[in-house]
Amino acid sequence: MLPPTLPIILASISLTAAAAISFGTIVHYPPTNTSIGDLEAVFNPTTGTNGGYYSTSVVPDDGYGAYDYCNMPHARAREYVIPRGYNLQYVELIHRHHKRTPYASNTFPYEDIAMYCDDVETVYYGQPKNGVSVTNIWWKNYQDPSNPLTYYKNGFNGTCQFPQISYAGLDDSAQHGRDLWSVYGDKLKFLPKTFDPATMRIRATSNEITSQVGGALVRAMYPHLSEVNVWQQISAVDSLEPGYSCSFADNVRSTYQGTDEWYEHLDLAKGVFDQLDEISGVDPNDSGWHSWFDHYFDNLSSRLCHQLPLPCKISNSSDCVSEQLAEQVFRLGDYEYNYIFREAANSTLYSATHYGAFIAELMSRLKGKVAGKESTIYRHNIAHDGSIAPLLGALQINTLRWPGMGSEVIFELWRKEFSHDYSVRVLYGGKPLVTSTPLGTLDMVSYDDFIAYLESLVGNNGELVYQYCTSS
Ligand SMILES: *[C@@H]1O[C@H](CO)[C@@H](O)[C@H](O)[C@H]1NC(C)=O
Ligand SMILES: *[C@@H]1O[C@H](CO)[C@@H](O)[C@H](O)[C@H]1NC(C)=O
Numbered sequence: 065m066l067p068p069t070l071p072i073i074l075a076s077i078s079l080t081a082a083a084a085i086s087f088g089t090i091v092h093y094p095p096t097n098t099s100i101g102d103l104e105a106v107f108n109p110t111t112g113t114n115g116g117y118y119s120t121s122v123v124p125d126d127g128y129g130a131y132d133y134c135n136m137p138h139a140r141a142r143e144y145v146i147p148r149g150y151n152l153q154y155v156e157l158i159h160r161h162h163k164r165t166p167y168a169s170n171t172f173p174y175e176d177i178a179m180y181c182d183d184v185e186t187v188y189y190g191q192p193k194n195g196v197s198v199t200n201i202w203w204k205n206y207q208d209p210s211n212p213l214t215y216y217k218n219g220f221n222g223t224c225q226f227p228q229i230s231y232a233g234l235d236d237s238a239q240h241g242r243d244l245w246s247v248y249g250d251k252l253k254f255l256p257k258t259f260d261p262a263t264m265r266i267r268a269t270s271n272e273i274t275s276q277v278g279g280a281l282v283r284a285m286y287p288h289l290s291e292v293n294v295w296q297q298i299s300a301v302d303s304l305e306p307g308y309s310c311s312f313a314d315n316v317r318s319t320y321q322g323t324d325e326w327y328e329h330l331d332l333a334k335g336v337f338d339q340l341d342e343i344s345g346v347d348p349n350d351s352g353w354h355s356w357f358d359h360y361f362d363n364l365s366s367r368l369c370h371q372l373p374l375p376c377k378i379s380n381s382s383d384c385v386s387e388q389l390a391e392q393v394f395r396l397g398d399y400e401y402n403y404i405f406r407e408a409a410n411s412t413l414y415s416a417t418h419y420g421a422f423i424a425e426l427m428s429r430l431k432g433k434v435a436g437k438e439s440t441i442y443r444h445n446i447a448h449d450g451s452i453a454p455l456l457g458a459l460q461i462n463t464l465r466w467p468g469m470g471s472e473v474i475f476e477l478w479r480k481e482f483s484h485d486y487s488v489r490v491l492y493g494g495k496p497l498v499t500s501t502p503l504g505t506l507d508m509v510s511y512d513d514f515i516a517y518l519e520s521l522v523g524n525n526g527e528l529v530y531q532y533c534t535s536s
């Protein structure tokens with residue numbers, strides 16, 4: 065059943081249908097950077113990666129800001145620019161968790177190396193507020209050789225849960241926290257010296273890896289803070305992961321991922337899949353591994369980010385994934401993210417509905433701040449690539465590559481001194497976000513223009529998301 069207000073939206077389609085890039089008020093502005101979507105370059109073995117790093121968390125200071133899949137650049141004092149003549153009012157930050165093991169679904173049937181996580185213990189328990197006191201529970205992951213299924217298709221031998229944030233990923237999380245403090249604590253004196261739960265909020269998704277990152281990151285910002293609430297929405301409607309279902313959005317995406325335009329790169333990649341399947345033992349008929357490069361990308365990149373070797377065939381340790389083959393997979397990964405979240409004409413409609421609930425929340429806080437009704441000054445959201453990509457898609461970033469570990473988007477609300485004029489700056493990787501919308505680079509754009517843009521995506525109060533996502 066369509067909600068009663070939908071006909072109004074449908075009516076406006078016919079006005080804009082000729083452009084073929086609008087749906088109601090949601091307008092798609094194609095990216096002008098076409099290099100990532102250029103199939104000739106994607107399949108040219110001499111292309112290398114699209115630039116940057118895939119095997120280290122450390123980028124030298126003079127190159128900071130470069131793409132680093134293992135540890136994406138974020139705001140820090142060294143590069144951070146303070147806009148003169150403005151006072152900071154509100155910060156909402158969202159980033160992908162830091163580096164981790166692969167997800168279980170991305171491990172090969174038999175991995176040729178083992179992976180150990182004994183250097184990290186995760187903690188999980190429920191403490192009644194006014195009731196029995198409980199013992200802290202530290203999870204110890206292990207495999208028992210007398211479990212007859214232990215080595216049956218479980219991917220890696222060893223002691224990691226898939227996924228879990230690695231020791232090195234926790235280091236990166238702590239560095240991220242120190243860097244944020246260097247900006248919003250030391251440099252701007254915007255954050256209080258003591259964590260203030262009334263004005264600051266840390267939020268995570270129900271996926272425990274986001275809380276693992278939070279522990280290291282918050283402690284680095286507030287070294288004396290031993291406990292903190294991490295806010296988590298009910299999974300079924302969580303806007304951050306996002307966890308809410310929106311079949312309208314899913315249908316939009318599956319339509320443009322069902323076109324010849326989408327299948328073209330998969331057809332061209334047949335030989336790439338063959339080589340990878342042969343080495344990994346992945347069933348060539350397994351659609352999860354072959355409907356896109358997500359699984360192979362995750363598998364290869366998480367090895368490289370942890371200085372582990374690229375995989376070899378179990379039966380022949382000299383038949384391995386080459387660096388060139390890995391780079392081919394990384395180019396294909398960028399290609400797919402760019403297609404799904406930016407190039408496809410309906411990608412903006414998808415992102416605006418699939419991630420619209422978060423955008424509506426963000427918008428309501430910006431409005432609340434300007435109206436003097438919002439008491440928080442800092443909200444910190446720890447999320448996933450599946451959160452950052454549609455957010456960047458909705459903002460229509462001009463160059464989208466797969467948002468790597470720790471990728472960060474910051475929304476800053478500034479007020480001009482001695483006035484009521486507000487401006488918004490959006491930083492991605494620590495730099496003002498370059499979009500292909502009429503807003504251009506989101507560097508101190510007018511608050512009214514920014515809100516008008518968000519309203520075009522989700523409605524004045526998020527009602528478009530409600531309408532689309534509750535229509536069957
Ligand atoms: C386009 O994307 C490529 C690959 O990331 C990058 O090297 C290049 O600088 C981008 N061009 C512009 C104009 O942003
Ligand atoms: C990569 O795939 C192999 C083979 O399935 C698997 O054992 C391994 O766990 C995967 N690695 C990652 C990081 O996903």
Ligand SMILES: *[C@@H]1O[C@H](CO)[C@@H](O)[C@H](O)[C@H]1NC(C)=O
Nearest residue numbers: 175176177178209215220221
């Ligand atoms: C994994 O454990 C099994 C059983 O002990 C062993 O046969 C196999 O060689 C191990 N693989 C690796 C990569 O350690």
Ligand SMILES: *[C@@H]1O[C@H](CO)[C@@H](O)[C@H](O)[C@H]1NC(C)=O
Nearest residue numbers: 341345346347348349350351
């Ligand atoms: C994949 O499917 C094809 C056609 O259904 C079949 O002939 C082939 O044996 C399958 N391959 C594997 C490895 O299961």
Ligand SMILES: *[C@@H]1O[C@H](CO)[C@@H](O)[C@H](O)[C@H]1NC(C)=O
Nearest residue numbers: 376377379380381382383384
């Ligand atoms: C093992 O792989 C290497 C490299 O692909 C190949 O040259 C060699 O013939 C293979 N050995 C066997 C026994 O298949």
Ligand SMILES: *[C@@H]1O[C@H](CO)[C@@H](O)[C@H](O)[C@H]1NC(C)=O
Nearest residue numbers: 084085087315316409410413
């Ligand atoms: C975008 O999706 C809408 C809703 O499903 C559909 O009506 C429209 O035809 C699609 N537009 C394009 C360009 O595919």
